[in-house]
Amino acid sequence: MKTIEIAVGIAIRETDSMEVLVAQRLQGSHLAGSWEFPGGKIDSGESPESALVREFSEELAVKPTHFEMFTQIDHRYPEREVSLSFYLVTQLDGEPVGAEGQRIAWVNMAELAELDVPAANQPIIEKLQAYLGRD
Numbered sequence: 656m657k658t659i660e661i662a663v664g665i666a667i668r669e670t671d672s673m674e675v676l677v678a679q680r681l682q683g684s685h686l687a688g689s690w691e692f693p694g695g696k697i698d699s700g701e702s703p704e705s706a707l708v709r710e711f712s713e714e715l716a717v718k719p720t721h722f723e724m725f726t727q728i729d730h731r732y733p734e735r736e737v738s739l740s741f742y743l744v745t746q747l748d749g750e751p752v753g754a755e756g757q758r759i760a761w762v763n764m765a766e767l768a769e770l771d772v773p774a775a776n777q778p779i780i781e782k783l784q785a786y787l788g789r790d
């Protein structure tokens with residue numbers, strides 16, 4: 656099975672608690688209905704960082720202006736194998752919207768733990784909770 660390379664951004668903001676931006680995968684897509692971190696496929700010849708910036712523009716109509724590598728994980732779903740590069744996005748130019756009609760939400764770590772997420776994200780979320788704190 657050919658591995659699909661994906662760039663994903665975990666946008667972070669601090670309000671009363673630390674929050675991250677999630678988006679609900681659209682009907683008709685792989686893992687429809689689950690709450691993902693925005694991102695998508697890296698085009699051939701494209702760098703992961705360029706893909707991250709492009710996907711945030713397409714999906715959220717914002718530009719990540721500060722980001723750093725967080726972690727990388729490979730996961731095999733029954734239908735496809737993905738290689739996910741997760742970035743922490745600490746600054747955005749603009750206010751994100753669901754530019755493709757998807758629902759988006761800023762959630763704290765407790766809320767994130769309650770969401771239906773892609774199976775590949777579970778270890779990432781645990782790492783994120785350890786990194787940001789649980790409250």
Ligand SMILES: Nc1nc2c([nH]c(=O)n2[C@H]2C[C@H](O)[C@@H](COP(=O)(O)OP(=O)(O)OP(=O)(O)O)O2)c(=O)[nH]1
Nearest residue numbers: 661663685686691692693694695696737773775776
């Ligand atoms: N964006 C994103 N994808 C994830 C996450 N976790 C996870 O397993 N995936 C998987 C789901 C999909 O199989 C794949 C992303 O591919 P995709 O098809 O949504 O890519 P895309 O945004 O370029 O969409 P499209 O142009 O193909 O419609 O990665 C995540 O947190 N964010």
Ligand SMILES: [Mg+2]
Nearest residue numbers: 693694695696
């Ligand atoms: Mg996508």
